[in-house]
Structure formats: C-alpha cells, structure tokens
Amino acid sequence: MVSINKHYIDVKSIKKNTGLPDTYFVSKFGFSPYKACQHSCKYCDGRSEKYYVEGDFEKDITIRKNIPDILEQSLKKFREKGIIGISSGVSDPYQPLEHSEKMMIDCAKIISHYKYPAMLFTKSNMVLRDIDLWEEVHKKAGFTLMMSIVYPDDKIRKIFEPYASSVEERLRTLKAFKDRGMSVGVLAMPILPFLTDHPDQLLKMTKQYQEIGVDVVMPGSMTLRPGINKNTYFDVIEKNFPKLLKKYQDLYSENRQSGSPKNYYVNRVHSTFGKIISEHHMPQHIPHRLYKNRMPVYDEIYILMTHMIKIYDHRGVNVDKLVIAKKNYSKWLVDEKKFYNRRRNLSFDELESKVINMIDNNTVMTLFKNEKLLNFFKKVILEQQVFNYVTLKLEKY
Numbered sequence: 001m002v003s004i005n006k007h008y009i010d011v012k013s014i015k016k017n018t019g020l021p022d023t024y025f026v027s028k029f030g031f032s033p034y035k036a037c038q039h040s041c042k043y044c045d046g047r048s049e050k051y052y053v054e055g056d057f058e059k060d061i062t063i064r065k066n067i068p069d070i071l072e073q074s075l076k077k078f079r080e081k082g083i084i085g086i087s088s089g090v091s092d093p094y095q096p097l098e099h100s101e102k103m104m105i106d107c108a109k110i111i112s113h114y115k116y117p118a119m120l121f122t123k124s125n126m127v128l129r130d131i132d133l134w135e136e137v138h139k140k141a142g143f144t145l146m147m148s149i150v151y152p153d154d155k156i157r158k159i160f161e162p163y164a165s166s167v168e169e170r171l172r173t174l175k176a177f178k179d180r181g182m183s184v185g186v187l188a189m190p191i192l193p194f195l196t197d198h199p200d201q202l203l204k205m206t207k208q209y210q211e212i213g214v215d216v217v218m219p220g221s222m223t224l225r226p227g228i229n230k231n232t233y234f235d236v237i238e239k240n241f242p243k244l245l246k247k248y249q250d251l252y253s254e255n256r257q258s259g260s261p262k263n264y265y266v267n268r269v270h271s272t273f274g275k276i277i278s279e280h281h282m283p284q285h286i287p288h289r290l291y292k293n294r295m296p297v298y299d300e301i302y303i304l305m306t307h308m309i310k311i312y313d314h315r316g317v318n319v320d321k322l323v324i325a326k327k328n329y330s331k332w333l334v335d336e337k338k339f340y341n342r343r344r345n346l347s348f349d350e351l352e353s354k355v356i357n358m359i360d361n362n363t364v365m366t367l368f369k370n371e372k373l374l375n376f377f378k379k380v381i382l383e384q385q386v387f388n389y390v391t392l393k394l395e396k397y
C-alpha cells in the first residue's frame with residue numbers, strides 16, 4: 001500500500017434532495033466521509049478534472065472529520081424520510097484508512113439511532129467489521145449493501161483495482177450480509193472492454209451473484225472522461241495489454257464529456273449482459289421491496305413509474321401513456337414539495353396521506369389518466385398501507 005497524505009476538513013452539510021428522489025440508487029440523502037480513494041481503481045472517474053480532487057487522487061485523501069456530527073444534526077431536523085446513500089463517485093467509505101479513522105462506526109450508530117434506512121456502496125470487505133451495526137440499522141429501518149464485482153476471478157482485478165478487496169472476499173462479504181437477512185446487490189460495472197466482456201465471463205459472474213442470492217444486479221459499461229481519467233486507464237492498458245491499446249483508442253475516440261464509449265459497444269454489452277442477468281431471474285433496477293416503506297409513498301410512486309417505463313420500453317411495449325402519467329405526476333409532486341418545504345408548520349406526513357387518499361378515491365386519475373396504472377397503485381400502495389397499519393397496531397400491542 002502506498003503512503004498517503006491526510007487532509008482533515010470540516011463540512012457544513014450532507015447531501016439532501018428536496019425535489020424528486022434519485023431513481024437509480026433510490027436515495028434521498030447522501031454523504032461520504034472521504035474524498036479521493038486509496039483503492040486506486042485505474043478507471044475511476046473520481047480522478048476527472050470535473051470533480052476537482054486536489055493533489056494525487058490515490059494519495060491525498062481528504063477526511064471530513066465532522067461528518068458524524070453533521071449527520072446527526074441533519075437527521076435530527078430532516079422533515080422527510082428517505083434512504084441515505086453512503087459513498088460517492090470519488091471515494092469509498094471503507095477504504096484502508098477507515099481502519100484507523102473509524103468514521104463509519106459513529107455514522108452507523110447515528111443512522112441506527114435515528115432509524116433511517118441506508119444503502120452503502122463499497123469495494124472493501126472491511127464493512128464486515130461493522131456488520132452488527134448495519135444489522136441494527138436494517139432491523140430498524142432497512143439496509144442494503146451494494147458491492148461492485150466485475151471480474152470472474154482475481155487475475156485482472158489486481159491490475160485495475162489494486163488495493164480493493166479480492167473478488168472472493170467481496171462475494172463472501174455479500175453472503176455474510178445476506179445470511180443476516182440484509183439485502184445485497186451487485187454493481188456490475190464497469191465492464192472492461194475486451195477484458196471482462198466476453199459472454200462466458202459475464203455468465204460466470206452472473207452465476208456467482210446468483211449463488212449468493214443477490215437482490216439486484218446493475219450492469220454498466222465503462223466511461224473514461226477525456227483528460228486524467230482516460231489517460232490513467234490508457235497508461236495501464238499500454239503497460240499490461242499493449243495489443244489492446246489501439247482498439248481502446250478507437251472505442252473511446254469520440255471523446256464524449258460523459259466518457260461513454262461508442263454507442264454500438266454500450267448497446268452490445270447491455271443487451272448481452274442484460275439478457276444473461278434476466279435469464280438468471282435477477283432484477284436490473286433496485287426492486288420495490290428494497291425501498292418499500294423506506295421512503296414516503298409519494299416518492300415510491302415516482303420511482304416505480306420511472307422503473308416501469310424503462311423495463312416496459314426495453315421489452316418493446318408502448319410506454320407513451322406511462323410517460324404522460326409520469327410527467328403529470330412529477331410536475332404535480334415537485335410543486336407540492338415546494339409548497340410543503342416553504343411551510344415549516346406542515347408535516348410531510350400530510351402530503352403522504354394526501355397521495356394515499358388521491359389513489360383511494362380515484363382523484364389521482366386527473367394526473368395518471370390511466371385506469372390500469374391507478375389499479376396497479378391501488379394494489380401496491382393501498383395494500384401496503386393496510387399492512388403498515390396492522391404492523392403498527394401489533395407493535396403497540
């Protein structure tokens with residue numbers, strides 16, 4: 001492990017989304033105790049100029065020392081519930097210096113105390129150190145562990161993710177969390193072109209995920225933003241796989257700001273991998289059961305609609321009516337949230353009740369304009385409310 005320079009700073013807030021929730025990771029709040037990352041993944045876009053990570057990305061690690069205090073202050077005063085996403089694109093919460101800094105222990109205790117659901121992203125088996133704490137969070141509000149695993153074995157992993165946990169360690173970590181009843185998912189990204197994208201490799205990885213019983217597999221191709229991000233990766237290719245360099249240069253020759261390779265490749269990987277994952281009966285979007293009751297009903301509806309559109313569209317079903325329903329509903333929801341955010345005497349529970357009543361008495365049809373959708377949400381949302389009510393009664397009893 002290379003020696004590092006620690007930079008301690010204080011932050012003023014954690015990330016909070018007062019508008020529509022993130023539909024990809026289904027989170028509403030977010031924080032990361034660190035900036036920059038010792039795991040040193042060679043494709044990491046945290047190195048990009050876009051993120052302004054000062055110094056050497058692998059050695060100059062910023063430690064947000066007051067994160068536990070800020071987290072506690074925030075959770076005390078947040079007016080809405082929602083999932084806390086732990087991590088960021090530019091750091092890993094369980095990178096090696098967490099051994100000594102122990103920031104995540106305090107954070108997990110605070111999240112558990114305030115009964116917030118959480119979803120944590122890491123490439124380290126160090127998260128096992130805190131498994132009891134995360135189990136406590138899970139019992140009170142729900143917890144999901146997400147790990148990125150994109151190598152069928154450890155040979156290539158060592159080159160591209162030199163200081164992250166081995167494939168075997170990550171699989172064992174996911175299994176340990178799953179065995180304790182927590183939900184687990186795989187970020188199957190980034191798939192490395194010409195190195196880990198052969199259908200046989202994708203199949204082997206999918207079987208590994210399936211053996212553990214992961215709740216979701218989210219595949220993704222590799223982005224390389226023009227600049228440090230792309231140059232770092234290409235240097236590694238030139239050193240270790242020189243014959244592939246030209247192919248890579250061609251694949252990323254469009255120099256898109258997003259870092260995406262050529263479209264034909266993205267489509268091919270998604271279609272091949274997506275098909276294999278589907279054949280093994282694993283969802284590719286966070287399934288409803290992983291955010292059900294972990295956020296207000298009005299946000300659940302928005303996320304469900306977004307996922308339905310993607311899934312049906314992918315299957316070739318006409319989604320025009322769904323798109324209109326989502327557009328009407330999201331516009332209405334944004335305005336309502338603005339109204340509730342301005343009036344501090346109002347509770348967001350009232351907004352939740354309002355949406356449930358609108359479904360129950362059919363007035364939501366002015367937004368949905370779609371009876372099938374109304375009936376679907378009646379089933380998904382209203383039955384859930386009956387379940388919540390009964391559970392609450394039983395708990396009190």
Ligand code: SF4
Binds near residue numbers: 091092123164
């Ligand atoms: S673990 Fe994540 S943040 Fe850290 S270097 Fe790897 S990709 Fe970047």
